[in-house]
Amino acid sequence: MALILVISIVLSFVIKTFFFKAFYIPSESMVPTLEENDRIFVNLMVPRNFALERGDVVVFKDTKGWLPPSSEGGQNWFQESLEFIGLLPDTSQQHLIKRLVGLPGDHVVCCDAQQRITVNGVALSEPYVNPAEIPRPVPFDVTVPAGKVWVMGDNRNHSSDSRYHNAQEPGNGFIDLGDVEGQAVVIAWPLNRLGALGNYPSTFSSVPSPK
Structure with a gap:
């Protein structure tokens, strides 16, 4: 029994590190695609092994200071341990989720x-x-400069995205490709919202490559 538990923990950690990671949605910026308190799975192989596409819903690290500083001490050690190995979704407030609208050069x-x-x-x-x-x-x-992307929330009137940081702030509204954790692919919780997240290829099918 103990061996099964150890194997399960190791597999969960490997999956969370290299393939899929769970995240918690703390805001309404992606309504109606994502509701506040949804739990999602993010494909970590995008953009690590596969290229990003226009329309992808992406999770990225807040290295540009779009969010206020996180408050420490919100979780106990047990919750933090489960989050670390991937058995609980990442509840960090220092990640954001938006839809990718512009690729490098666009x-x-x-x-x-x-x-x-x-x-x-x-x-x-x-x-x-x-x-x-x-x-x-x-x-x-x-x-969009090389190595950057332009992102916007689906709930346009309630999303502090690239548009609102396109001034003198760090990054000028652009997100570094290196800060993208992955592509959100599935709503896992609540069960009545279980389903895949699309990137609406028909919306961008007529968009030419940048000059």
């Missing part, structure tokens, strides 16, 4: 005459954006 603009985001001159139809509210346009015109 020219991303808000907005055209119909208030649509454009990528490399092509207007996007974005079915994942929260239909409950008309997004307030936040004008920007950026070209």
Whole structure:
């Protein structure tokens, strides 16, 4: 019995380290795709072994100071141990989750005459954006540098994303590829929301490669 437990812990740690990792959603920035308190699994092989794509939902480290400092002491040692080996989702407030809209080299603009985001001159139809509210346009015109990505929340009026950090802040709203933990692929909890997370390839299929 003890051997089975040890093997289970080791397998869980290996899976969490190299393949999939659980995360907890603490905010409403990705509604309706993700609800507050959802638990998700993130594919760690993207972008480590497989390239990111426009439309991917990505989890990334907050190295640019978008979030306030985390408060220590929220968990006991047992919870921290289970989180470390992968048996509990990562509840760290120092990770964020958004949808990838611009890859390196992409020219991303808000907005055209119909208030649509454009990528490399092509207007996007974005079915994942929260239909409950008309997004307030936040004008920007950026070209994504090499090694960076541009991210936005699906709940546009309630997401402090690349648009709101596109000024004199560190990174100018861009996220380093090295800070991307992985691609969110599955909602695991609650069970009534169990399902895969898509990246809406039809939304970006007409977008040309950057010049």
